[in-house]
Amino acid sequence: MTYAFSHRGVRTGNEENTLIAFQRAVDLGITHLESDVHASADGTVYLFHDESLDRVTDASGKFNDYTDEQLAQVRAGGQPLCTLDALLDAFPQATLNLDVKDEQVIGPLAALIERRKAHGAIALASFSTARSAAVSHLLSAPIRRSPGQRELVLIWLCAHLLGWVPKRMLASYWAVQVPLKQGPLPVATRCFIKAVHRAGAQVHVWVIDDEPTMRLLIDRKADAIMSDDAALLVQVLGSSAAG
Secondary structure, three states: OOEEEEEOOOOOOOOOOOHHHHHHHHHOOOOEEEEEEEEOOOOOEEEOOOOEOOOOEOOOOEHHHOOHHHHOOOEEOOEEOEEHHHHHHHOOOOEEEEEEOOHHHHHHHHHHHHHHOOOOOEEEEOOOHHHHHHHHHOOOOOOEEOOOHHHHHHHHHHHHHHOOOOHHHHOOOOEEEEEOEEOOEEOOOHHHHHHHHHOOOEEEEEOOOOHHHHHHHHHOOOOEEEEOOHHHHHHHHHHHHHO
C-alpha cells in the first residue's frame, strides 16, 4: 500500500522545513517527513534546503557561514529555523528522510545520529551517493539510504532496457527516490517500479501535487509519494484504500 511523505512540511508561505510546517503534516496523520540538512558554522544540523538563506528567510548569505546565535534571529515565513535535534524531540515516532545537502554537514549529521541513537528514525538521501555513504561510514549501525543520480541512471537503464535490475545494485538501499519524469523522459513507469520491487527495494516518487498523478502512481504500486500538498495526498490515499 502506498504511503505519504510530507515534502518539507505543510506550509502556506515560506515556512518550509520549520517545526510548525512539520507539525501540520503530523496532524494530518503523516508519519514520514522529508527534509534537507545543512550545518551551521558551529556544526549544528538544521532542516534547510537551500545553500543560501535568501529565498525563504529574512536574511541573506550562505547558510554554512552563520553561527547558531545568528541563525536564532533568522525567520522563514515568520517562523524560527528548526534543528534536527528539535525535530527528533518533537516527533520521536516519525521517519525522517534527510537529503544530505553538502560535505559540511556529513560529520555533524553522523555525530548527531550516533549521539541520539537515531539510526532507525532516519533515512539518508542525496543527489550524490558519496555524501550519504560518507555519513553511513561514520555510523556504528546500519541506516536506510537511497541512491544518488549516477546510480539511478544505471537502475533506470536496467529496468527499461533489460526489464530487471540486478539485486546487487540495490543491496545497500532501502528505496530509490525518483521524479515521475526527468524532462521528457519517463522515470517512475510501471516497468521501473516492478523491476525495482523484484530487486528488493521500494520506489518513492517526488514531488507530486495533483490528484490524477497520485492515483496513477498508486495504481502502479509506488511505495510512497512525496508531496507539498499533504492534505490532498492523505485524502487520495484514504479514498484509494477505501475503494
